[in-house]
Amino acid sequence: MAAVKAKRMAVTAAAGAVFAVSLVLSVRFFRKSPHTLVEIVQDGTVIRTVDLSAAPDETIRIERRDGQSYNLVRIENGEIFVQEAGCPDQTCVHMGKLHSDALPIICVPNRLIIRFAEEDGT
Amino acid sequence: MSTRRTVTLAVLTGLALILFVLELRLPNLLPVPGFKLGLANIVTVYAVFRFSPKETALIVTARVLLGAMFSGNPSALIYSAAGAFCCLAGMIALRKILPAERIWLCSVIGAMLHNTGQTAAACAVMRSAAPAVYLPVLLAAGMTAGLFTGLTAQFLVKRAGAGNRNGRFG
């Protein structure tokens, strides 16, 4: 049937377009951020701001709001990463060091985000 | 529902659960929150083309609930449920317009909907748009994974169809 064929083509084209756009947008994930100011966000609120260019090495322990889990955030040689976490998936630990504006470190179970802050105007 | 059919649905649910748990044991291929190969989706795609929407929904619901228990991560239930039901709704709509040779496409679009639904849920729970920045990477990787699980399901549907030419059994 012509109608089914047209729908089928539309669906195929839409899927192809979404895939192509996603692929293009993914490229910027590998671009290193020019920023040094980092925000640690818990439950949608910035709980700490760190300037990586000036921060001394430090380990920050962040308890989840309900106290059932935690993240150990490590600042070392001007880089930031999750060293240890009580979350079940450990994705935040596997993500390694924060390097890109487009790819913040997120711990979904603990509702924690570590991202570069937009420094005024840039 | 006949006993035979109930048993078949239970076996498929068990299979989906085994694939789900197996995948939890595999190393993380891509360190992006929410990325999974979606092996259990092979069963969902198969069921979409071999069973009624209601029966498929039963399998998916059971798999999502049991999967949350087995993974020891009940807080992930909301994300996996949001993803799984967006995916299921889309695939059920698509099965009417896609022939057996395009089952892989159904799976690719299902993966796209799964990642979108899951990301929307994560944004809602975290009260932040931050999870949405992963969406392009999730989609690119998820749709690629969906192609492979879809091709596997397509192969299985064809094999099952060859043994039962009258179409859907039961």
Ligand SMILES: [Zn+2]
């Ligand atoms: Zn985590």
